[in-house]
Amino acid sequence: MTRFSIFTNRRGASPLALIAFVVIVCLLFAFPSLVESPYSRHIMVLLFLSTIMGESWNIIGGYTGQYSVGHAAYFGAGAYGTMIVMNASQFDADKLLELQDLAKDSRLSSLLLSAHDLHPWTGVLVGMVAALLLSLIIGSICFRLRGPYFVLASIAVAEIVRITVLNLADLTQGAEGILISTLPPLTIGNTVITDFSNNVPFYYIGLLLVLLTIFVTWLVQNSKLGYFFQAIREDQDAAHSLGISLTFHKNAALALSAVLTSLAGSFYAIYIKFVDPTTVLSLDLSVQIVLISIIGGIGTIFGPVVGALVLVPLSEVLRSNLIGESLISSGMVNSDSAFGHFLTENLSHAHVLIYGILVVVVILFMPDGVLGFFKSMVAKKRKEAA
Amino acid sequence: MTLFLQSLISGILIGGVYALIGIGLTIIFGVMRVINFAHGDIMMVGMYMTYFLFTLFGIDPFVSVLVTIPLMFVFGAILQKLFINRILGALPQNQILLTIGLGLIMSNSMMLAFTSDYKILTTSYSSSSYRLAGLSVSKPLAISFLITVVITAALYRFLMKTDTGQAIRATAQDREAAQLMGINVKWMSILAFGIGASMAGTAGALISPTYYIFPQVGSAFTLKAFVITVLGGMGSIVGATLGGVIIGVVESMGAAYISSDWKDVVVFAIFLLVLLVKPSGLMGTSRT
Amino acid sequence: MAILEIKHVSKFFGGLAANSDVSFQLEQGMIMGLIGPNGAGKTTLFNCITGYYPPSRGEIVFDGRRMNGLQPNKVCKLGMVRTWQKVRPLAKMSVVDNVMVGALCHTNSLKKAREMAMEQIRVVRLEHRTDFNAGGLPIGERKKLEVARVLATQPKLLLLDEVMGGLNPAESEEVIQLILDIRRLGITQMVIEHDMKAIMRISDRIVVLNSGEKLAEGAPGEIVKNPEVVAAYLGSE
Numbered sequence: 001m002t003r004f005s006i007f008t009n010r011r012g013a014s015p016l017a018l019i020a021f022v023v024i025v026c027l028l029f030a031f032p033s034l035v036e037s038p039y040s041r042h043i044m045v046l047l048f049l050s051t052i053m054g055e056s057w058n059i060i061g062g063y064t065g066q067y068s069v070g071h072a073a074y075f076g077a078g079a080y081g082t083m084i085v086m087n088a089s090q091f092d093a094d095k096l097l098e099l100q101d102l103a104k105d106s107r108l109s110s111l112l113l114s115a116h117d118l119h120p121w122t123g124v125l126v127g128m129v130a131a132l133l134l135s136l137i138i139g140s141i142c143f144r145l146r147g148p149y150f151v152l153a154s155i156a157v158a159e160i161v162r163i164t165v166l167n168l169a170d171l172t173q174g175a176e177g178i179l180i181s182t183l184p185p186l187t188i189g190n191t192v193i194t195d196f197s198n199n200v201p202f203y204y205i206g207l208l209l210v211l212l213t214i215f216v217t218w219l220v221q222n223s224k225l226g227y228f229f230q231a232i233r234e235d236q237d238a239a240h241s242l243g244i245s246l247t248f249h250k251n252a253a254l255a256l257s258a259v260l261t262s263l264a265g266s267f268y269a270i271y272i273k274f275v276d277p278t279t280v281l282s283l284d285l286s287v288q289i290v291l292i293s294i295i296g297g298i299g300t301i302f303g304p305v306v307g308a309l310v311l312v313p314l315s316e317v318l319r320s321n322l323i324g325e326s327l328i329s330s331g332m333v334n335s336d337s338a339f340g341h342f343l344t345e346n347l348s349h350a351h352v353l354i355y356g357i358l359v360v361v362v363i364l365f366m367p368d369g370v371l372g373f374f375k376s377m378v379a380k381k382r383k384e385a386a
Numbered sequence: 387m388t389l390f391l392q393s394l395i396s397g398i399l400i401g402g403v404y405a406l407i408g409i410g411l412t413i414i415f416g417v418m419r420v421i422n423f424a425h426g427d428i429m430m431v432g433m434y435m436t437y438f439l440f441t442l443f444g445i446d447p448f449v450s451v452l453v454t455i456p457l458m459f460v461f462g463a464i465l466q467k468l469f470i471n472r473i474l475g476a477l478p479q480n481q482i483l484l485t486i487g488l489g490l491i492m493s494n495s496m497m498l499a500f501t502s503d504y505k506i507l508t509t510s511y512s513s514s515s516y517r518l519a520g521l522s523v524s525k526p527l528a529i530s531f532l533i534t535v536v537i538t539a540a541l542y543r544f545l546m547k548t549d550t551g552q553a554i555r556a557t558a559q560d561r562e563a564a565q566l567m568g569i570n571v572k573w574m575s576i577l578a579f580g581i582g583a584s585m586a587g588t589a590g591a592l593i594s595p596t597y598y599i600f601p602q603v604g605s606a607f608t609l610k611a612f613v614i615t616v617l618g619g620m621g622s623i624v625g626a627t628l629g630g631v632i633i634g635v636v637e638s639m640g641a642a643y644i645s646s647d648w649k650d651v652v653v654f655a656i657f658l659l660v661l662l663v664k665p666s667g668l669m670g671t672s673r674t
Numbered sequence: 675m676a677i678l679e680i681k682h683v684s685k686f687f688g689g690l691a692a693n694s695d696v697s698f699q700l701e702q703g704m705i706m707g708l709i710g711p712n713g714a715g716k717t718t719l720f721n722c723i724t725g726y727y728p729p730s731r732g733e734i735v736f737d738g739r740r741m742n743g744l745q746p747n748k749v750c751k752l753g754m755v756r757t758w759q760k761v762r763p764l765a766k767m768s769v770v771d772n773v774m775v776g777a778l779c780h781t782n783s784l785k786k787a788r789e790m791a792m793e794q795i796r797v798v799r800l801e802h803r804t805d806f807n808a809g810g811l812p813i814g815e816r817k818k819l820e821v822a823r824v825l826a827t828q829p830k831l832l833l834l835d836e837v838m839g840g841l842n843p844a845e846s847e848e849v850i851q852l853i854l855d856i857r858r859l860g861i862t863q864m865v866i867e868h869d870m871k872a873i874m875r876i877s878d879r880i881v882v883l884n885s886g887e888k889l890a891e892g893a894p895g896e897i898v899k900n901p902e903v904v905a906a907y908l909g910s911e
Binding site: 222228235237244246299 | 779
């Protein structure tokens with residue numbers, strides 16, 4: 001057993017790995033000035049988003065071993081919190097009058113009215129608080145259950161949240177969703193940091209959030225909390241007998257994970273500028289959040305990064321239909337033929353297919369994820385060499 | 387009063403189909419201790435099968451059940467042999483993820499093949515109904531309920547009276563003991579998954595005249611199947627039957643008396659309540 | 675002075691009594707042997723004492739404090755900790771990390787916890803395994819790891835549930851020495867064990883359970899001569 005890299009879940013990073021990490025981070029900060037294309041930045045933003053989601057889930061799922069398949073609820077809390085407040089801050093006089101009228105009968109409308117007076121960016125905070133409260137409620141229900149029953153309960157609660165958001169249309173605009181045409185500039189005091197005229201600011205926000213989640217995970221791993229989380233993951237009863245409060249630590253892990261996930265939701269919302277229940281609160285999203293860590297390798301700092309690096313490019317190739325379009329534009333396939341039609345119409349809809357195939361392959365052949373698989377390959381090679 | 391009876395009847399009718407979905411899930415869980423998250427997607431495959439049997443060959447959906455049952459059985463048996471069999475001893479989380487992955491592959495393959503457009507299977511009787519003492523009873527639902535009853539009864543008979551059925555039940559009760567008694571538990575697992583899949587597929591066939599058919603229709607039914615089986619007690623066939631009917635009635639009463647927007651919340655709330663208060667379900671015995 | 679008092683403890687599951695009206699005391703620093711045929715209710719009693727479930731009747735007083743209804747983590751913090759009949763290593767964590775989890779019961783500093791853990795690892799002689807994954811250890815070392823882990827919680831009273839089960843004679847002998855070493859540290863122990871020779875050697879006093887009831891209590895020499903105990907054992911074998 002060697003402790004040679006920061007890729008293990010042990011303490012102590014080798015200087016080499018630390019240098020590599022710093023170099024990569026520096027390169028990432030320089031990336032927008034090195035590569036001009038907005039599309040490449042878009043891909044990076046998607047990569048960051050997946051990483052943030054994966055790292056956040058990893059704290060409760062990977063480190064604490066509680067497989068929440070309801071994280072869309074926290075993602076949605078962040079996304080909706082941000083959008084509702086931001087949207088409300090942009091109401092015009094007509095809309096306000098209309099709301100004042102409605103507010104007499106509807107508490108939700110009066111809530112919306114008071115949201116109008118908030119600073120547009122406080123929505124992010126609102127989302128975090130909502131996710132925190134939600135996690136405490138969900139934790140108090142679901143943590144009485146173990147194993148598969150916990151998974152089922154987490155799904156059920158997230159579904160209740162989705163249906164509730166769908167039906168509180170006065171506040172959330174229901175199935176229609178909330179669309180924002182322009183983002184208010186991000187300011188500190190009177191200094192405008194950015195007015196979001198291109199996608200560079202999103203790149204940096206995403207990168208900072210990635211670093212934040214990695215830092216939080218590192219902190220957790222190198223603290224008493226992290227030891228207790230992992231002890232609970234490995235054996236609840238043994239952990240309990242060694243003086244660890246299960247209720248407190250499970251809820252703490254979930255709360256931390258929920259708040260970080262809500263940040264991912266907020267980031268998504270301001271980047272896409274549109275939220276609706278099917279995109280930010282669905283079971284499919286919850287599953288995708290879980291798969292990022294599973295595919296990369298759970299319970300490690302860089303597992304979710306690897307998961308995102310595997311998943312995002314693959315599903316983006318399918319989504320943007322790079323294969324189909326290149327085949328057609330190169331003249332190999334006629335776009336009017338049945339196969340051409342298949343490539344342009346059907347293939348792009350099926351980008352989640354890759355998630356399904358990957359998770360089956362990972363569970364069957366790489367139970368410790370892609371990262372764990374390569375780690376054990378390296379270990380094997382070393383053994384053979386020795 | 388009419389509203390009450392009306393909701394009760396439609397609840398029971400749809401509950402029959404739910405029971406079928408629940409029975410499939412509960413048999414799989416009983417024999418293998420695997421919670422099948424691809425259950426709704428298997429049902430979706432059954433729906434598409436029925437749709438194409440109808441549009442291409444003109445086979446009536448209720449007649450096509452005769453084709454769907456064996457085909458879906460084979461489909462399930464293959465799934466078990468190729469995938470589920472390899473993770474029987476794995477962590478429950480990994481089993482769940484594998485079946486989630488299989489479900490994603492099924493729904494997205496369907497999307498790949500047929501796009502995500504809604505398909506509607508319209509038969510001559512799709513929207514017709516019987517009038518019965520002032521109540522209207524949907525014809526396709528009534529027929530599907532009758533078929534459900536026949537299939538469930540046949541399945542009970544198979545499990546209770548035949549040697550193979552008893553072997554399956556023995557495996558469900560105690561896998562190791564069954565193995566020691568000379569029961570081929572591997573074969574029983576394949577059988578159980580086959581039966582589970584064919585029940586789900588049949589349920590898909592039966593509701594296809596009254597539901598939209600699209601690749602992602604499955605996940606809603608997967609959730610419903612969990613609620614039904616947990617309510618009845620994981621592994622209990624009687625429980626799943628009862629759970630199916632209860633959920634059918636709760637949904638239809640919820641839609642009638644609360645609002646159709648919130649009926650699923652009622653269902654999930656009951657689900658959580660059962661999980662917390664009596665996790666072994668109505669008919670289940672608690673296992674430690 | 676009695677460190678642990680079991681007063682008329684009963685535990686029912688449904689209508690079945692796993693323990694009924696069991697009473698005895700442990701004196702500070704002693705080794706108490708708890709024996710009895712399979713299904714006599716030994717592990718159930720451990721579970722009641724350490725808070726896994728509350729006793730249906732009776733009282734458990736540890737260090738002058740009533741323990742009924744306290745959760746296992748609280749019980750551990752107060753200085754009473756148990757091992758498991760079926761070992762429960764934190765499989766994907768290293769040996770030292772396993773023991774550190776125990777040490778973190780009383781400190782917030784990882785550095786200090788590591789020092790404390792290393793100390794206990796030396797006590798059970800597992801130094802050569804410090805960085806190994808706990809899941810990969812052979813059974814004998816797992817049992818030692820279990821002991822090191824509970825020692826790291828700085829207990830006043832240790833409850834050992836068949837720490838010699840499944841070990842070969844040489845390994846058992848090591849564990850016996852370990853138990854005697856622990857006594858020298860001033861830690862009181864209650865030991866469930868099937869190996870009669872071993873239990874007679876290490877125990878200061880023995881309690882015999884049969885069908886959930888206390889059958890006999892006394893020094894090892896008295897217990898072997900007790901006709902009821904002999905009958906219970908012969909009858910059940």
